[in-house]
Amino acid sequence: MFSLSDMPSTSAVLSTYTTFAASAVLVRTVINEVQNVSNQIVPKGLQEKIMSKLGFLMGNLSSTMCIIIDETNGLSNNEVFEAAEVYLRTRINTSVKQLKVSKVPREKNLSVTINKGEEIIDNFDGMLLKWKFVCVETQKTTLDSDNNNFSNEIVERKSFELRFDKKFKDKVLDSYLPFVLERSKAIKEEKKVVRIHALGYYGEVDGAWGPWGSVNLQHPSTFDTLAMDPTLKQELIEDLNRFVRRRHFYKRVGKAWKRGYLLYGPPGTGKSSLVAAMANYLKFHVYDLELASLHSNAELRRLLVTTKNRSILVIEDIDCSINLENREDGGEYSPNPMIKKNQFTLSGLLNFIDGLWSSCGDERIIVLTTNHKDRLDPALLRPGRMDMHVHMSYCTFSGFKILASNYLGIKSHCRFNEIERLMVEVEVTPAEVAEELMKSEDVDAAMEKVVKFLCKKRSERVGKIEGGREKKVTGKKRKARSRDEQ
Ligand SMILES: Nc1ncnc2c1ncn2[C@@H]1O[C@H](COP(=O)(O)OP(=O)(O)OP(=O)(O)O)[C@@H](O)[C@H]1O
Numbered sequence: 001m002f003s004l005s006d007m008p009s010t011s012a013v014l015s016t017y018t019t020f021a022a023s024a025v026l027v028r029t030v031i032n033e034v035q036n037v038s039n040q041i042v043p044k045g046l047q048e049k050i051m052s053k054l055g056f057l058m059g060n061l062s063s064t065m066c067i068i069i070d071e072t073n074g075l076s077n078n079e080v081f082e083a084a085e086v087y088l089r090t091r092i093n094t095s096v097k098q099l100k101v102s103k104v105p106r107e108k109n110l111s112v113t114i115n116k117g118e119e120i121i122d123n124f125d126g127m128l129l130k131w132k133f134v135c136v137e138t139q140k141t142t143l144d145s146d147n148n149n150f151s152n153e154i155v156e157r158k159s160f161e162l163r164f165d166k167k168f169k170d171k172v173l174d175s176y177l178p179f180v181l182e183r184s185k186a187i188k189e190e191k192k193v194v195r196i197h198a199l200g201y202y203g204e205v206d207g208a209w210g211p212w213g214s215v216n217l218q219h220p221s222t223f224d225t226l227a228m229d230p231t232l233k234q235e236l237i238e239d240l241n242r243f244v245r246r247r248h249f250y251k252r253v254g255k256a257w258k259r260g261y262l263l264y265g266p267p268g269t270g271k272s273s274l275v276a277a278m279a280n281y282l283k284f285h286v287y288d289l290e291l292a293s294l295h296s297n298a299e300l301r302r303l304l305v306t307t308k309n310r311s312i313l314v315i316e317d318i319d320c321s322i323n324l325e326n327r328e329d330g331g332e333y334s335p336n337p338m339i340k341k342n343q344f345t346l347s348g349l350l351n352f353i354d355g356l357w358s359s360c361g362d363e364r365i366i367v368l369t370t371n372h373k374d375r376l377d378p379a380l381l382r383p384g385r386m387d388m389h390v391h392m393s394y395c396t397f398s399g400f401k402i403l404a405s406n407y408l409g410i411k412s413h414c415r416f417n418e419i420e421r422l423m424v425e426v427e428v429t430p431a432e433v434a435e436e437l438m439k440s441e442d443v444d445a446a447m448e449k450v451v452k453f454l455c456k457k458r459s460e461r462v463g464k465i466e467g468g469r470e471k472k473v474t475g476k477k478r479k480a481r482s483r484d485e486q
């Protein structure tokens with residue numbers, strides 16, 4: 001059994017080290033040896049002192065540099081750690097022996113990470129980078145204020161160690177780590193599940209409690225499946241692209257980074273489907289705001305501040321939600337008849353859109369939908385509030401082809417010409433056409449249904465016109481008769 005006096009002193013160890021200092025390899029061997037021996041005989045505190053001195057000298061000799069990336073940065077999370085976690089999941093290769101797999105309830109996919117102590121080798125621009133996931137258990141003592149007792153708990157401190165050749169220090173800090181941050185952002189974006197938030201119950205949103213409850217937006221609508229004027233569709237996609245890439249532009253010209261879209265058109269022309277397509281395209285969460293459930297402008301403001309950036313706020317059927325023609329008298333309106341008038345106003349809404357809205361978020365989109373654009377106050381429609389007005393019209397033949405391809409997987413059919421002619425004559429909504437297309441899985445039968453439906457619509461229309469003429473004629477006849485009688 002060794003006694004403490006048998007143990008080599010710090011200075012002895014250091015002088016041993018100096019003797020071998022010429023060779024880094026030998027020093028490492030010495031360190032390992034000292035570590036092995038000291039593990040058995042040296043008290044822990046002294047052991048750490050010796051090893052830190054040796055490590056320091058060793059570090060000076062080695063050509064390797066190590067960056068420690070801790071999970072937290074004081075009280076806040078360390079974004080570099082989070083980014084590394086996400087990025088390294090995509091770099092797991094066969095050299096890793098132990099993985100950890102988990103799944104959170106709302107996520108579709110499994111989350112795969114490396115276990116503690118595992119290493120991942122990465123290459124970047126001619127550099128070799130070695131990542132190690134380190135997890136150290138420490139004891140944390142806390143005072144229980146209820147009974148004034150101290151309690152101990154074991155907490156895990158996680159970090160990554162990133163090792164690379166010293167000569168690449170600048171390149172790692174200036175290029176590689178920013179690259180890891182960027183990549184992780186892109187990976188998160190790809191995996192983002194779009195959610196739709198609605199009022200009505202208090203729900204947990206991203207770990208915080210707030211007035212919005214949310215579920216995954218499972219609306220399958222995309223720009224590809226949407227039947228709308230192809231030029232308008234392209235313009236809208238370009239407008240959205242321009243909006244999201246112009247962060248610096250908005251800053252430079254001193255404008256809030258927000259954009260308003262008014263979607264108008266008859267029922268069943270795809271306004272709500274377009275909102276879903278926009279959300280799926282941009283991967284923005286949706287906040288579905290029902291004005292009828294609000295009681296005051298103050299409530300609107302409170303709700304607004306709890307919405308996140310990179311989101312779409314939707315107010316559907318705006319013409320039905322609020323009296324929008326009476327801004328002069330304050331747009332007094334109370335959606336809830338039990339509550340006094342004058343609490344929730346049009347000017348409140350306008351302020352919300354370009355006053356307050358401007359000051360409390362980035363990359364925000366607001367969408368208003370209506371069946372009656374003409375009923376809206378022009379103040380609401382001006383650029384800066386509703387920047388782009390999108391008319392969702394009755395189904396055109398090009399829209400029909402998108403629906404046919406979508407529902408039946410066909411690009412052409414012998415009835416297409418007939419359908420094209422009929423569509424010029426009648427007004428049908430994409431919703432009506434979609435309904436007919438769904439009535440049969442057999443392509444010919446489905447086409448027949450569409451043709452029949454369009455013919456029926458046409459005869460209804462002709463009937464109406466003739467009925468109208470008839471009425472006019474009988475009206476005239478009646479007048480003439482009464483003149484004769486006089
Ligand atoms: N332009 C379209 N492209 C593809 N499908 C459409 C389109 N318009 C309507 N549909 C189909 O009809 C259904 C109803 O459409 P949607 O709810 O988007 O219409 P809307 O214009 O919002 O109607 P409303 O004014 O009544 O709210 C959709 O689920 C979709 O299946």
Ligand SMILES: [Mg+2]
Nearest residue numbers: 271272316369
């Ligand atoms: Mg709708």
